[in-house]
Amino acid sequence: GESVGLHLPTLSVQEGDNSIINCAYSNSASDYFIWYKQESGKGPQFIIDIRSNMDKRQGQRVTVLLNKTVKHLSLQIAATQPGDSAVYFCAENWAGGTSYGKLTFGQGTILTVHP
Amino acid sequence: ETGVTQTPRHLVMGMTNKKSLKCEQHLGHNAMYWYKQSAKKPLELMFVYSLEERVENNSVPSRFSPECPNSSHLFLHLHTLQPEDSALYLCASSQDPGLVQFFGPGTRLTVL
Numbered sequence: 001g002e003s004v005g006l007h008l009p010t011l012s013v014q015e016g017d018n019s020i021i022n023c024a025y026s027n028s029a030s031d032y033f034i035w036y037k038q039e040s041g042k043g044p045q046f047i048i049d050i051r052s053n054m055d056k057r058q059g060q061r062v063t064v065l066l067n068k069t070v071k072h073l074s075l076q077i078a079a080t081q082p083g084d085s086a087v088y089f090c091a092e093n094w095a096g097g098t099s100y101g102k103l104t105f106g107q108g109t110i111l112t113v114h115p
Numbered sequence: 116e117t118g119v120t121q122t123p124r125h126l127v128m129g130m131t132n133k134k135s136l137k138c139e140q141h142l143g144h145n146a147m148y149w150y151k152q153s154a155k156k157p158l159e160l161m162f163v164y165s166l167e168e169r170v171e172n173n174s175v176p177s178r179f180s181p182e183c184p185n186s187s188h189l190f191l192h193l194h195t196l197q198p199e200d201s202a203l204y205l206c207a208s209s210q211d212p213g214l215v216q217f218f219g220p221g222t223r224l225t226v227l
Binding site: 007032043044046049102103106 | 121156160163171212213215218219220
């Protein structure tokens with residue numbers, strides 16, 4: 001039979017607009033979260049991280065918001081530029097009973113910025 | 116650049132070939148990782164090394180064999196692969212497991 005591919009969520013914005021990318025994470029015990037950006041032909045690039053004892057963290061043009069009640073993470077990009085076009089992944093860290101943590105990645109969101 | 120390099124960047128191999136992927140990190144990190152990235156799928160963790168000791172083998176078939184000779188180098192030895200193993204293989208490193216990981220550019224592998 002025919003397999004069904006996974007369709008990544010997409011977000012299209014105009015240059016200069018603010019972008020908000022959302023992520024629902026799976027484990028309420030996760031204590032650390034990271035946003036990555038992956039451009040075509042490159043590996044994921046670290047953008048910003050946040051620990052579970054915080055609900056907001058700001059970087060350069062980016063803000064991450066964490067809502068532990070509903071297990072939701074968002075990445076806000078201010079004044080989005082064409083160079084921001086990429087796939088954005090969230091990742092959650094959970095030790096899961098091991099002596100080390102490991103990251104579990106979301107499927108990603110494709111951001112396209114139109115000039 | 117992230118300080119993590121991978122070679123080769125592209126590799127085409129037949130199912131009977133043996134090849135190796137190489138990763139080197141210049142960040143002084145203690146943990147290194149192999150991930151598989153297939154089209155439209157989340158990153159899949161394959162192996163984790165912490166201080167040169169393998170701490171995770173995430174149900175990966177034995178045709179993939181990792182090697183970590185020191186904290187700066189990580190290899191993935193490939194033999195008798197299948198076409199479904201075609202993917203982008205990413206290496207990453209972190210100061211310690213559970214901290215932010217920095218990725219290399221990946222090796223695009225095609226198995227014919």
